[in-house]
Amino acid sequence: MKKIILLIIIQLSVYAQNRTTIYNTGAPPVVNEGHQISINQSIASRFTVSDDYVLEAIIFYMFLQSEQGNLNISIRQDDNGIPGNLVSEFSEWNYTLDPYNLTGYNLIVTTDLCIYLDSNTPYWLRIDAADTSTQAIWSYSAGSLYTYSENTNQSGWLNNIGATGASGIFAEQIYDSPYKKGDINFDFLVNVTDIIAIISHIIENDMLNNEQLDYADTNSDGSINVSDIVYIVNTIIEVENPNPDFSLEDINPSSSLYNLNVGPSYFNGQVSAYYFGKQG
Numbered sequence: 001m002k003k004i005i006l007l008i009i010i011q012l013s014v015y016a017q018n019r020t021t022i023y024n025t026g027a028p029p030v031v032n033e034g035h036q037i038s039i040n041q042s043i044a045s046r047f048t049v050s051d052d053y054v055l056e057a058i059i060f061y062m063f064l065q066s067e068q069g070n071l072n073i074s075i076r077q078d079d080n081g082i083p084g085n086l087v088s089e090f091s092e093w094n095y096t097l098d099p100y101n102l103t104g105y106n107l108i109v110t111t112d113l114c115i116y117l118d119s120n121t122p123y124w125l126r127i128d129a130a131d132t133s134t135q136a137i138w139s140y141s142a143g144s145l146y147t148y149s150e151n152t153n154q155s156g157w158l159n160n161i162g163a164t165g166a167s168g169i170f171a172e173q174i175y176d177s178p179y180k181k182g183d184i185n186f187d188f189l190v191n192v193t194d195i196i197a198i199i200s201h202i203i204e205n206d207m208l209n210n211e212q213l214d215y216a217d218t219n220s221d222g223s224i225n226v227s228d229i230v231y232i233v234n235t236i237i238e239v240e241n242p243n244p245d246f247s248l249e250d251i252n253p254s255s256s257l258y259n260l261n262v263g264p265s266y267f268n269g270q271v272s273a274y275y276f277g278k279q280g
Contacts, residue, residue, distance in 0.1 A: 020170050023047035028139035028166035031104040032063040035138045035165055037129055043138055044083040044126035045164040046147040053171035055115040061104040061139035061166040069097035070130035082157040083124040091115050104139050138165035181218045182232040190235045
């Protein structure tokens with residue numbers, strides 16, 4: 001019964017996506033049983049992300065059969081249900097297996113590569129042998145309800161449902177804040193009220209909480225000071241498109257511009273203000 005419960009938990013963990021784990025089959029029950037990886041056979045495992053992410057790390061379990069082994073690990077786009085092109089030019093790695101690694105656990109860290117994964121989009125974790133001498137086994141996952149694809153003798157990808165290669169994908173969710181920098185009281189406006197809140201914090205009259213501090217630190221220098229107040233002041237006085245441009249026909253018969261299309265740009269540098277109304 002304990003084994004059944006453990007199996008269910010592992011299978012459900014694939015779908016329980018949080019801030020860092022977007023795909024995880026769990027550790028394999030047996031390391032030296034799984035999908036063959038060689039120059040003649042490649043395996044790919046499909047996963048789908050629920051939100052926008054930046055890839056952080058990949059883990060996979062591999063049992064080395066040959067004396068040494070080199071793999072090509074890649075994250076691929078989905079091409080009509082099979083592994084397609086690379087997600088980016090940085091989403092492929094040459095990986096050397098350690099012959100003394102008895103656990104089969106392998107880790108690739110990708111935090112510095114800015115590999116983006118789009119929400120509600122399927123991807124593939126693909127593993128190929130990098131040379132003719134590599135013989136390895138991608139250890140079976142504990143669960144057996146995964147979609148994976150295999151390519152034997154370069155004959156094309158064939159999809160299956162069953163035990164895939166034990167692996168995990170970790171990423172950081174891309175979060176778009178609904179508030180602008182400087183909106184200290186979260187009313188969707190940046191105004192004098194926010195300036196007062198920062199001043200009160202600086203003079204230690206009314207301290208901001210951690211979330212407010214993040215929005216008060218407008219220049220992201222780690223401190224709340226006059227620079228942040230200046231930023232908010234500039235935001236308040238900044239006027240977008242103060243002089244909208246347009247062109248209309250002058251229909252006033254008494255006007256010297258009668259029947260001409262005129263607008264603000266026509267009078268550029270000539271007047272400081274203008275009025276367009278029914279009487280021209």
